[in-house]
Amino acid sequence: MIVLQIDPLRLDDALDQVLEAALAPERWSAVLERICEATGSFGAHILPLRGKFSPGVPATPSLHEGFEAYFREGWYLQDIRFGCVPHVLKKGVAVEHDISSEEDFRRSAYYNDFLGRFGFRYSAMVGFTTGDTLLSLGLQRTIRDGPFDREEERVLVRMRSRLSLAADIMRGVSLERLDAMSNAFDMADIACAFYDRHGRVTRLNKLSEGLLDQDIRLLQGELTSRWPEESTALRGHIKAVLQSPAIADSAASSPVRLSRPGRRPLIIRAQRLRGMPAEIFSHSVAVAVITDLEDRPVPTGKVLQLLFALTAQEAIVATQLARGLGPKEIAEALELGYETVRTHTKSVMQKTDTKRQSEVAALLSGIRLSSVRKMD
Missing domain, CATH: 3.30.450.20 (PAS domain)
Incomplete structure (x- = not known):
């Protein structure tokens, strides 16, 4: 008789809470903890199935230390578990023994030097989608927990529809916020x-x-x-x-x-x-x-002298930088030597605490002339 480490009733309850987390993203960590309890897992996370990803993905606290080492030490560049992707695409779920043998567990640096350091060994990956993005719920077991078996695999694959629904809800929420932000930018x-x-x-x-x-x-x-x-x-x-x-x-x-x-x-x-x-x-x-x-007014040289303690010649060069001209164009327009303009430009950047000409242009073109008191 096969004894499952997965409790279907508790897993069903945890998946109901996944939909709640879709509307309250701060609950993801707690919901993933419930999924771990229901599946006999030590930790859980959600990652893109394809493409690059960065730190900060939803994960249980039990995996935080491992994730820090994963990125800091470059293990993400040699992650054996990316080999699970074809299996997930084919059957919706993959387990450790789809890609690795006992020999791999004994010899692989990934299993011994990285996963073994934290006591990890076995995993399951449940694939789901939102829009054109492929995601996976990863479940991590320790060496003592033992691997996910084929019967548990058949239970895990049933999680996909509710995970996809939750992801679609979150994507829809982000689109609504994006619409509001886009309209706000237009109005401004x-x-x-x-x-x-x-x-x-x-x-x-x-x-x-x-x-x-x-x-x-x-x-x-x-x-x-x-x-x-x-x-x-x-x-x-x-x-x-x-x-x-x-x-x-x-x-x-x-x-x-x-x-x-x-x-x-x-x-x-x-x-x-x-x-x-x-x-x-x-x-x-x-x-x-x-x-x-x-569309931006260019402040006068007199105003720039007042604000940034520029010399008269530096202020003239600064107004040209605010118009988006480069040193060569300024030299031609003002009939000055190129090196002279470069010297003035460096001085302007130093006095305005900027490092690039694009920063100077953005800063100076954003000055509201009405906020500057008129000079006598």
């Missing part, structure tokens, strides 16, 4: 673009759509410039925002300039969206605010 006359966790544009609001032309396009989910180096810079900026604390990475904290011949450039600055459901369930996880310098 701010152009913006929303991005998913892969760095693809998911939505442009009406104002940003109006900025697309032959120089700046949306191609295959990516905002691009006619100049490849600017497209590369924007791609790097978005990637850094998605993967790093903005304060710790200059690529994440520095805006990007997209040039437009005959007009002042666009300045793009992205940031992660907070207050959304767990990002693996969310339609979009970051927003980029697009500033059209053509």
